[in-house]
Amino acid sequence: MDDLTRAVEAALFASDAPLSIDDIAAYVGEGDVEQALAALAERYVGHGVELVERGGRWHFQTAPDLAHILRRTREDARRLSRAATETLAIIAYHEPVSRAEIEAIRGVQISKGTLDVLMEAGWVKTAGRREAPGRPLLYATTPDFLTHFGLASRRDLPGIDDLKAAGLLDPLDEAVFQLQLENESDEG
Amino acid sequence: MDDLTRAVEAALFASDAPLSIDDIAAYVGEGDVEQALAALAERYVGHGVELVERGGRWHFQTAPDLAHILRRTREDARRLSRAATETLAIIAYHEPVSRAEIEAIRGVQISKGTLDVLMEAGWVKTAGRREAPGRPLLYATTPDFLTHFGLASRRDLPGIDDLKAAGLLDPLDEAVFQLQLENESDEG
């Protein structure tokens, strides 16, 4: 193993957070970090630990098939409610997305705590405002979201291509439906 | 790599403390843990990470020769404070000089931090003690000081006459001068 690859390996082992190629370069200095990462990833194939890329950041993690021997006995602290799970999925598949859009897809208002839980977990962040009437605040996922759910990038989201092809991720033409509902309720 | 070795590797990697052979066995179950550890240790020879045993407990650690890459130095441009600049000037003109002497010349006390900053910057060093009551510590400038200020030697420092000619010894502090003018106009 060459010096650069050793250095990259050591930096990734020592870091308490995933590192981008630039981060790594800042520690190991001159050299082809990408090539070293590729060499390392190959080295670890078949190991109990593997090198993975998540949203442009690299880290070592244990192999998924060993989950059963490592899984802590304690309860999964991050068990999300159904509302939070759906909201997270909607944000991930539609980002950036406003609260009103999330509510339109789910057909119910989101309780205040739902987005808070996702932001506190570090999976969701605000992502500016849409330049539209009311300038609604937008939400998007974070790099930690990709890291936590083991996604190389958002393109890696399960089934995203099929959903896109089926038009199920298109912007909602909600106005008509909503209007219809309101008119009806006025009449009724 | 066999399943047991992979499991041992993953358990050691994920553990937040070194593990004894019994600890490891509790994770990985049946099998020759010692042999797996030996195989692992050998695997990691020449890596940037190594498997080590300390008092019967095993853990991974980054290779000692790579310790230097795990710390990265970043330089932040900062302005030297007025107190530090004056202290540095006094040391340069009067070295070797004790702290009490610096204070006498400045007419103001200096904090410990001021000298620390100058020493950390590499411009000032301690230069023995004066053989006098209290044996005060003496301070002097370093070769780095000369380099930084583009001086061949301390003799290149401008003399008092040079300073006077440059108007740098003008006794009228701007603020004081202003005050005097105001007092006079009050009287008039």
Place this chain on the structure above:
Amino acid sequence: MGDEELFIAPVRDDEALNLSLDGWEGPLDLLLNLARAQKVDLHQISILALVEQYLTYLEQAKALRLEIAADYLVMAAWLAYLKSCLLLPKDPTVDPSPEELALRLQLRLQRLDAMRDAGARLMGRDRLGRDVFSRGAPEGLKLVRKSAWQIGAFDLYAAYGRVKARTQPAMHVVAHRSVMTLEDAIQRVSALLGQALDWTTLEAFLPVTADPQYRRSALASSFVAALELARQGRLELDQREPFAELLVRNAA
């Protein structure tokens, strides 16, 4: 996939559907579960049958005197409207057409279903900290901050000049001021006294000047001169009341 059970909320049988409205997250959630109970692909559901099921469900809830939130009733009204439109002979002037509306409802259900499925699939992934683990005791990478002090030679010399200037022994120089000495004043007052015949104010003896400092000096010196001349018996002083004008005249 084998984990189908995990990803799709279990389809409730009719009895379960009848129990309450508390379990549903809004009318869309209820509709989606009713649609799934049709046990066909969401593309192929019968909207009319779905509307019928929804309305029946609400009827049953009413019969059981369950509290029904307003949004369920709004949806019921809208579905009843949709149903009547779908059953009536086609009116080409209505836009959007009832079929279009039915299609939109179907799309909404598909969309919610897709997100529900996606959420379940996300949760079922190998999650960091649950299924896969990062290093338990990383040594940590350190960022050592070093200050690059910004200071030039001029700053240094100026600082020394400042110190020297501050601590130089103070030497006080009295600036030159135009004054009338006492001697000048005595001479001037005695000379002018000779010309004056009667009581005259002391100010009348002062020289004409634009310099207020010199004027004040001349006044003070002339006053002292007047006192001195009075002491010598060469002039008389008179003042009618305190702070009134000071009058002088020749004593001879």
